[in-house]
Amino acid sequence: MAKRGFGSSDSEQEKEGRKKISKESFRRGLQVFRYVLPYKYKFIVGLVFLVMSSLTFMAFPFLVGKLFDSATGNADGLLEDINVIAMGLFGIILLQGIFSFFRVYFFAQVSENAVADIRRDLYSKFVQLPISFYEKRRVGEVTSRITTDVAQVQDAMSITLAELFRQTTTLIVGVIVIMWMSIKLSLFMLATFPVLVALALVFGRRIKTLSKKTQDELANTNVIVEETLQAINTVKAFTNEMFEVNRYKTTLNKAVKTALKGAYYRGAFITFIIVGLFGGIILVIWYGVTLVANGEIAQGDLVSFVLYTVFIGASVGGLGDLYGKVQSALGATERILEILQEHEEPSDKTLPNLQAIPRVKGDIVYQNVSFSYPTRPDLQVLGDISFSVRAGEKVALVGPSGAGKSTIIQLLMRYYDVMGGSITVDSQDIRDMNLTMLRGNIGVVPQEVLLFGGTIRENIAYGRPEASEAEIQDAARKANAYDFIMSFPEGLDTLVGERGIKLSGGQRQRVAIARAILKNPAILILDEATSALDSESEHLVQQAMDELMKGRTTIVIAHRLATIRKVDKILVIENGEIVEQGPHEELSLNPHGIYANLLKLQFELS
Numbered sequence: 001m002a003k004r005g006f007g008s009s010d011s012e013q014e015k016e017g018r019k020k021i022s023k024e025s026f027r028r029g030l031q032v033f034r035y036v037l038p039y040k041y042k043f044i045v046g047l048v049f050l051v052m053s054s055l056t057f058m059a060f061p062f063l064v065g066k067l068f069d070s071a072t073g074n075a076d077g078l079l080e081d082i083n084v085i086a087m088g089l090f091g092i093i094l095l096q097g098i099f100s101f102f103r104v105y106f107f108a109q110v111s112e113n114a115v116a117d118i119r120r121d122l123y124s125k126f127v128q129l130p131i132s133f134y135e136k137r138r139v140g141e142v143t144s145r146i147t148t149d150v151a152q153v154q155d156a157m158s159i160t161l162a163e164l165f166r167q168t169t170t171l172i173v174g175v176i177v178i179m180w181m182s183i184k185l186s187l188f189m190l191a192t193f194p195v196l197v198a199l200a201l202v203f204g205r206r207i208k209t210l211s212k213k214t215q216d217e218l219a220n221t222n223v224i225v226e227e228t229l230q231a232i233n234t235v236k237a238f239t240n241e242m243f244e245v246n247r248y249k250t251t252l253n254k255a256v257k258t259a260l261k262g263a264y265y266r267g268a269f270i271t272f273i274i275v276g277l278f279g280g281i282i283l284v285i286w287y288g289v290t291l292v293a294n295g296e297i298a299q300g301d302l303v304s305f306v307l308y309t310v311f312i313g314a315s316v317g318g319l320g321d322l323y324g325k326v327q328s329a330l331g332a333t334e335r336i337l338e339i340l341q342e343h344e345e346p347s348d349k350t351l352p353n354l355q356a357i358p359r360v361k362g363d364i365v366y367q368n369v370s371f372s373y374p375t376r377p378d379l380q381v382l383g384d385i386s387f388s389v390r391a392g393e394k395v396a397l398v399g400p401s402g403a404g405k406s407t408i409i410q411l412l413m414r415y416y417d418v419m420g421g422s423i424t425v426d427s428q429d430i431r432d433m434n435l436t437m438l439r440g441n442i443g444v445v446p447q448e449v450l451l452f453g454g455t456i457r458e459n460i461a462y463g464r465p466e467a468s469e470a471e472i473q474d475a476a477r478k479a480n481a482y483d484f485i486m487s488f489p490e491g492l493d494t495l496v497g498e499r500g501i502k503l504s505g506g507q508r509q510r511v512a513i514a515r516a517i518l519k520n521p522a523i524l525i526l527d528e529a530t531s532a533l534d535s536e537s538e539h540l541v542q543q544a545m546d547e548l549m550k551g552r553t554t555i556v557i558a559h560r561l562a563t564i565r566k567v568d569k570i571l572v573i574e575n576g577e578i579v580e581q582g583p584h585e586e587l588s589l590n591p592h593g594i595y596a597n598l599l600k601l602q603f604e605l606s
């Protein structure tokens, strides 16, 4: 569903709109109110103030009418005194002001807290959803759930709900009071209203569909902004700035077009309400004055009546507008709930830290593993992979690009589950293993090291957040990173810039190695960088990697064969199959072997 809005046709949108009006969707939408439950007392207090402010306001037209009556000498009792009535009016306005203050204050407390809870749950869900979830969706689209959609729900909780209540009260109380004043005049006035209401509903529905479309298109434009800013280097490298600006402009224009179409309908809606209402009011005044002339109602009552009519008219118009808002809030709620109901990875939240995770020995066995990515089920990426790595052994995966090396690793991390066969660690199928325990025992030094925007210290400590300063420094030393870190004036407190762009490739890798050293995993995965480092940097990185590999089961994805001569076993992967395996000495001596050929090729190239 989260994807549904994008690129969906008009008729699909209509269908979606109609579905949302159903009782079922309303019931589902209300589910979000469970987030209000922890703050129910504040909510009730806010509601009480809302009732009181709505009701006091309804006394206003009544007293204005009485003010006119007292001026023309038609009043009796307390209401005879103009000054007393005027004071009463001030009192009412004052009370309304005070009630409104508390209403806003209490509702804000509820909506701010409830919305923060929704955001927290959504974020917690985001980070716990499996990788496959993100392959089906664009990041911008997912983030708009936590920004745009949540903001709509907040609007609904704080403003729309209060408005809905106020307008409905105005409508109901208003109609009761005017009936009580003059049934004849009321019936005359109400005869014009059902038509208005029916037309308002039709309009409201059309506006809602358009506003949903506008939102989707705006989300589309945001996706472009996020994607290009995330890959700003690529945009610049290809000098595609103007291409991106045009791409953005095109989607933006589409959004503006839809928004303007919506505005056209909204404008027409408002014109209709104004003309209809004022026409109606003129009619009511005309008929009312006739009744006054016949002595059927008092002048003051007519004044009150006209004021109530204006209030009722305004509330009908307001309700039409609110109808659209409630619908989009329901849509937003549904999209939020859908994400909240997605299945998380089965991680273990009870383990307090890395130390609490039981350590595995590190025996790994792949048994007839086959696999296709969920997004491309018909393309078999791994055929029938079987190999084993004993605890402490080092294995290298080599083979052409796209052969399936990274996929083999992703399966060990359980980013995806195997389709056929099994992977065991210490003879236990990883699907039966606690996911936190599995990943807690694996350290990864990726090909492209992405650092977080904080300091170098924070980035190293990411390997084990509870590590002490001494441990962090020790890890930096072992990773050959200490010297370059200390050469910066700020040392470990140096900010690495967004995604680590202020550090060189070799430096970033050594930070990643320090991170892995700190984590101290039983199993290590090294994805060698494809980009060559200068020989000085290369030497430092290699030394750090050797240090890191000591005593750990290691799987290296090797791009440069020179670095893997020392491993216990080399697996040559081609088209998702292991086509050769054995130690370097053996494979390199096989004159027709693929590995020997690869070696020759690299040697010739270098």
Ligand SMILES: Nc1ncnc2c1ncn2[C@@H]1O[C@H](COP(=O)(O)OP(=O)(O)OP(=O)(O)O)[C@@H](O)[C@H]1O
Binding pocket: 135, 373, 375, 376, 381, 399, 400, 401, 402, 403, 404, 405, 406, 407, 408
């Ligand atoms: N997330 C994914 N969804 C769908 N297909 C994928 C995904 N990741 C990789 N593939 C496909 O799986 C195949 C194997 O990819 P993999 O990344 O494992 O190769 P590799 O040997 O690691 O390549 P390289 O050396 O270039 O990193 C490729 O055909 C690739 O297009």
